[in-house]
Amino acid sequence: MPKSRPPLAIEVLDLLNLARLTMGMTEIQPLFWLFEHGDRLILGSLLSIPYWRGGLPIFAYTRVSEEVRSACYLAYTSIEREEVFFTRSTDSSRYAYGPIIDVENPPKPFIEALSTRQPLKPKPIPTRARSLSSLLRALTTLSDEVASPPIWHYEAGARRHILGLLTLLYDYYDADALPIFLYVEVEERPGPFIRYLALDGEEIIEYSSSMSTPKYLYGRVVTVKQMPFLKSSANR
Secondary structure, three states, rough: OOOOOOOOEEEEEHHHHHHHHHHHHOOOOOOOOEEEEEEEEEEEEEEEEEOOOOOEEEEEEEEOHHHHHHEEEEEEOOOOOOOOEEEEEOOOOOEEEEEEEOOOOOOOOHHHHHHHOOOOOOOEEEEOOOOHHHHHHHHHHOOOOOOOOOEEEEEOOOOOOOOEEEEEEEEEEEEEEEEEEEEEOOOOOOOEEEEEEEEOEEEEEEEEOOOOOOOOEEEEEEEHHHHHHHOHHHHH
């Protein structure tokens, strides 16, 4: 049997950020794992991105209350207004649904990821952008009508917010992908979405609470409790 290799554990701020990360702009129905870890009840989902050689598995999770045990699905929408809730039915086409699997013995890699908390090695190449507009321009090349990578957000201090985008250059020498973490620091706490439009020689960049106007490109902001893609000094 091959040696177990845990994924990178990333704790997001809350349930809404978990749904925004895993269920926003995707045709893939995510699977949510529910299990006890110590004195905590964990709800998380596994995703993967190309990274150096091979892929980088990420277990994104948040702590939840016991009420989730009575649910079968997590429902989410970001159209007109952002909303997330637990439910037992999937009858409304307004929402995307992710099934919740309640397990007594979670997969060993999940437990190892939560218990060891090993830092990400190697990290992506950090590159600081001069402005938020550069970050949004990069997002335009990485997005389509189906999928868009998240904009990772971390509050590093008073009036210091890090917003970062993981960009990938595929087939880089003998690597599957060269990961570059393009980031910017801003003073204002971002909204859950950043909408962008280049029109008549001007760039329009606004924070938004939902994805309500189709003409914009929307960046999904996912707030995390630690920023694994930068050195620890950036997390303080």
